[in-house]
Amino acid sequence: MTGADPGDSFVEVIAREVEADPGNPALREDFITLLLEQDPDRAAGELKAFEALGGDPARVRVLRARLVAARLRTSNPPPPAEATRPAAPVVRPGADEPTPVPVPAHDDRRDSGAAGSASLWDAERPAVTLADVAGLAEVKRHLDTAFLAPLRNPELAAAFGQKPGGSLLMYGPPGCGKTFIARAIAGDLGASFIHVTLADLLGKWIGESEKAIRSVFRNARAASPCVVFFDEFDALGGRRTSGGGGSQAMRMLVTQLLEELDGVAGANDGVYFLAATNRPWDIDSALRRPGRIDKTVLVLPPDAVARAAIVRGALAGKPAGGVDVVAVAAATEGFSGADLGHLTTTVLQQAMVESMSSGELVPVTTDAVLAAVGGITPSTASWFDQVAPVLEYGVDDGTFDQLRAYRVGRGMG
Numbered sequence: 001m002t003g004a005d006p007g008d009s010f011v012e013v014i015a016r017e018v019e020a021d022p023g024n025p026a027l028r029e030d031f032i033t034l035l036l037e038q039d040p041d042r043a044a045g046e047l048k049a050f051e052a053l054g055g056d057p058a059r060v061r062v063l064r065a066r067l068v069a070a071r072l073r074t075s076n077p078p079p080p081a082e083a084t085r086p087a088a089p090v091v092r093p094g095a096d097e098p099t100p101v102p103v104p105a106h107d108d109r110r111d112s113g114a115a116g117s118a119s120l121w122d123a124e125r126p127a128v129t130l131a132d133v134a135g136l137a138e139v140k141r142h143l144d145t146a147f148l149a150p151l152r153n154p155e156l157a158a159a160f161g162q163k164p165g166g167s168l169l170m171y172g173p174p175g176c177g178k179t180f181i182a183r184a185i186a187g188d189l190g191a192s193f194i195h196v197t198l199a200d201l202l203g204k205w206i207g208e209s210e211k212a213i214r215s216v217f218r219n220a221r222a223a224s225p226c227v228v229f230f231d232e233f234d235a236l237g238g239r240r241t242s243g244g245g246g247s248q249a250m251r252m253l254v255t256q257l258l259e260e261l262d263g264v265a266g267a268n269d270g271v272y273f274l275a276a277t278n279r280p281w282d283i284d285s286a287l288r289r290p291g292r293i294d295k296t297v298l299v300l301p302p303d304a305v306a307r308a309a310i311v312r313g314a315l316a317g318k319p320a321g322g323v324d325v326v327a328v329a330a331a332t333e334g335f336s337g338a339d340l341g342h343l344t345t346t347v348l349q350q351a352m353v354e355s356m357s358s359g360e361l362v363p364v365t366t367d368a369v370l371a372a373v374g375g376i377t378p379s380t381a382s383w384f385d386q387v388a389p390v391l392e393y394g395v396d397d398g399t400f401d402q403l404r405a406y407r408v409g410r411g412m413g
Helices: 010-020 025-038 040-052 057-074 137-152 154-159 178-189 208-222 245-261 304-315 325-331 337-358 366-373 380-393 401-409
Strands: 084-090 099-104 166-171 192-196 226-230 271-277 296-298
Touching: 010 025, 025 040, 025 057, 025 337, 040 057, 137 154, 137 166, 137 178, 137 296, 166 178, 178 192, 178 226, 178 271, 192 208, 208 226, 208 245, 208 271, 296 401, 304 325, 304 337, 325 366, 337 366, 380 401
Parallel strands: 166 271, 166 296, 192 226, 226 271
Antiparallel strands: 084 099
């Protein structure tokens, strides 16, 4: 890390690191994540830079959703005057007096860009299964014992009064394949799959996002058996802290989700709820209570077998047939799947530039890949630093047992 003034804030220290290494997408993404909690406006500027530098479009979409959520929590923007009519009294549970809530001047909410269209929730049938996930034997074992085994034996589960459904929270460092694993779980169960992000749910009208959540579960029940997967779950299921209108909006989202998880609007038989987060400590405790999302699994950085498979897949069909992927895997301990993608992209670009300069094909070599490894800091390192104080000072209901064992096994404390 570059030299830092002891009086500088952590944000400014990271800002200088980004300035010193502007082409490092993983570092800039970590900086954006940090700014989302402290300075959403500055995060918006960094997000534009991240996108301009060729950041992963999927990550850009997720970060935009988190930016919207951050602004909802910190501000209470008034609705457009021309879009509202006089406030209608709405009684909130437990309130002594009706609370005025602006109501849209029309009821056609499909033009708002939120999840009003049923086609957005069309369920897919994933072709992948957990057998297609290379390595990660420990993760698969925990998935099987904590979640999948009862679902694979419905007759036995029924004998013990268990209904065909379930919920699971996957957590761990970013870029480690939680979304791919969710699809693989759906494939293992022979179930449909609906992928939901906060960007799919947010709308400009009051009540629109809650309507979208109801629509998600209605479509999942219709497509049963179905896996509903909520990505970046901390952005949606965050703690319902007190505050202004933005916090109120997030509380309403969580309350609607609680209603759907409890099956108030309809039976959830055959609906499997999966969620993924990098920040499990930020999930509202009401969502984590027994009977709701009470099972967790830690999705760790890929092991050596998985790293070799990721590198081999990224280089397949490219002029890189002689690369020793086992040697690369051994040199990339702690790299996430996203880090390995950045590594292979870097060496392929270097080889392409050399080929254009020399006028002949220059293939990627093992030495070139290993040399590039030295210039990349695993993005998972900052996550483990971030989680350390949570483990030391936070209240743990057993969620972090796997993480504690992992850290002890690697001498991380």
